[in-house]
Amino acid sequence: MNQSTLxxxxxxxxxxxxxxxxxxxxxxAFIKMAVDSDLAPSLSLKSxxxxxxxxxxxxxxxxxDHMRSIGIDPDAAMxxxxxxxxxxxxxxxxxxxxxxxxxxxxxxxxxxxFYREVSAFVDEDTxxxxxxxxxxxxxxxxxxxxVRQALATDPTAAGRLxxxxxxxxxxxxxxxxxxxxxxxxxxxxxxxxxxxxGEVGRMFTRLTDNHQKRMGRLGLTA
Amino acid sequence: MNQSTLxxxxxxxxxxxxxxxxxxxxxxAFIKMAVDSDLAPSLSLKSxxxxxxxxxxxxxxxxxDHMRSIGIDPDAAMxxxxxxxxxxxxxxxxxxxxxxxxxxxxxxxxxxxFYREVSAFVDEDTxxxxxxxxxxxxxxxxxxxxVRQALATDPTAAGRLxxxxxxxxxxxxxxxxxxxxxxxxxxxxxxxxxxxxGEVGRMFTRLTDNHQKRMGRLGLTA
Numbered sequence: 001m002n003q004s005t006l007x008x009x010x011x012x013x014x015x016x017x018x019x020x021x022x023x024x025x026x027x028x029a030f031i032k033m034a035v036d037s038d039l040a041p042s043l044s045l046k047s048x049x050x051x052x053x054x055x056x057x058x059x060x061x062x063x064x065d066h067m068r069s070i071g072i073d074p075d076a077a078m079x080x081x082x083x084x085x086x087x088x089x090x091x092x093x094x095x096x097x098x099x100x101x102x103x104x105x106x107x108x109x110x111x112x113x114f115y116r117e118v119s120a121f122v123d124e125d126t127x128x129x130x131x132x133x134x135x136x137x138x139x140x141x142x143x144x145x146x147v148r149q150a151l152a153t154d155p156t157a158a159g160r161l162x163x164x165x166x167x168x169x170x171x172x173x174x175x176x177x178x179x180x181x182x183x184x185x186x187x188x189x190x191x192x193x194x195x196x197x198g199e200v201g202r203m204f205t206r207l208t209d210n211h212q213k214r215m216g217r218l219g220l221t222a
Numbered sequence: 223m224n225q226s227t228l229x230x231x232x233x234x235x236x237x238x239x240x241x242x243x244x245x246x247x248x249x250x251a252f253i254k255m256a257v258d259s260d261l262a263p264s265l266s267l268k269s270x271x272x273x274x275x276x277x278x279x280x281x282x283x284x285x286x287d288h289m290r291s292i293g294i295d296p297d298a299a300m301x302x303x304x305x306x307x308x309x310x311x312x313x314x315x316x317x318x319x320x321x322x323x324x325x326x327x328x329x330x331x332x333x334x335x336f337y338r339e340v341s342a343f344v345d346e347d348t349x350x351x352x353x354x355x356x357x358x359x360x361x362x363x364x365x366x367x368x369v370r371q372a373l374a375t376d377p378t379a380a381g382r383l384x385x386x387x388x389x390x391x392x393x394x395x396x397x398x399x400x401x402x403x404x405x406x407x408x409x410x411x412x413x414x415x416x417x418x419x420g421e422v423g424r425m426f427t428r429l430t431d432n433h434q435k436r437m438g439r440l441g442l443t444a
Contacts, residue, residue, distance in 0.1 A: 027268070027269065027272060030256065030272060031256050031257070031259055031260045031272065034252065034253050034256030034257065034275065035253070035256065035257050035260070037253055038253045038257070042297075043297040043300055043301060043304070044297050046249070047249065047286070047296075047297070050249060050252060050253065050279060050282070053256065053279075054276060054279045054280075057272060057275075057276045057279075058276075060272070061273075061276075064269070074269075075264075075265040075266050075269070078265055079265060082265070
């Protein structure tokens with residue numbers, strides 16, 4: 001697929017989907033983080049969470065600008081993903097700022113894993129803009145630190161947050177599967193790139209492994 | 223007061239309050255606009271509202287950076303205003319994105335009026351950073367356009383939004399009065415700057431007049 005260009009309609013449709021799902025993911029992540037920051041227990045945490053939200057917005061803007069620069073209508077590209085993201089967020093409403101932070105951390109991790117899986121199958125420009133949009137400039141470290149501090153103060157939170165992490169991963173995979181069924185071009189990008197059913201299985205194993213590692217970084221069992 | 227410098231404790235306390243109230247106003251405006259954008263009826267409107275929210279955040283960051291550069295702790299400066307803003311927002315929860323936009327427009331307008339009233343009494347640096355933090359780069363025009371379009375589609379909204387605007391102004395004045403009573407240095411800046419009680423009355427008249435003009439721009443009676 002290295003010779004893929006945006007002139008090929010099937011490949012173009014896949015890139016439109018890829019950028020659309022990433023952009024809408026950033027936009028909703030921005031909104032959810034801003035909403036959760038309102039519940040932060042201190043001004044300094046509220047400010048830091050607002051900063052995280054802002055980073056998501058800047059990355060959203062980068063993706064949208066890139067789409068426009070190559071003639072893609074961002075709203076049309078994002079539209080197919082409004083319903084699955086709404087379903088995901090509806091089923092995973094955080095109770096408080098700490099669950100919100102864990103959710104952002106897990107969601108960002110899944111987005112990065114997804115990027116890593118597809119980056120081998122996309123052209124150089126698309127790969128670069130995706131990498132930039134998913135570079136969190138160490139902000140995930142802030143989440144790790146805050147969650148670990150919170151667990152040190154309230155060890156009973158560990159069980160609740162571990163359960164929360166499992167629920168987030170389950171709902172994310174469930175929506176990802178719905179998207180895969182619905183978006184032919186996106187699925188074809190992976191399958192056409194030489195991914196057989198066995199490889200899809202291994203991909204899910206990798207996603208689950210990475211999720212467990214991330215939960216471990218937070219001090220939680222997955 | 224032109225010779226006022228931050229070395230004078232009373233003047234410094236007033237500037238700490240000024241920058242604190244503006245910064246916390248921007249931070250909460252950011253959060254509220256992001257929350258309201260989640261209810262936007264289209265992707266393009268959601269994106270535009272997220273952009274408005276982001277502008278508030280950038281302005282918040284400018285104020286916080288400026289405070290740090292002159293040795294003011296931003297969190298300490300904002301803390302006295304957490305309660306009045308919480309009370310204001312608690313009493314003025316928008317029902318939907320349109321009320322949210324009108325609220326942002328009215329709130330921004332009041333903040334700008336407040337800036338204009340005090341700008342004669344502050345030093346040049348403070349005046350510059352306040353002006354920059356309150357420059358919306360024409361984004362208020364977007365709100366005017368969207369509200370007018372909404373009124374054209376649903377003329378019955380005009381009565382409801384006019385009432386909403388009056389409530390916003392009433393609650394804002396009520397919280398402003400509570401802040402004035404509570405924050406001596408801030409009040410002294412105005413009174414010490416040669417403002418007598420008659421002038422305070424005229425100031426309220428100007429605030430109300432400007433509010434009516436802004437509501438008129440939206441196509442609403444105040």
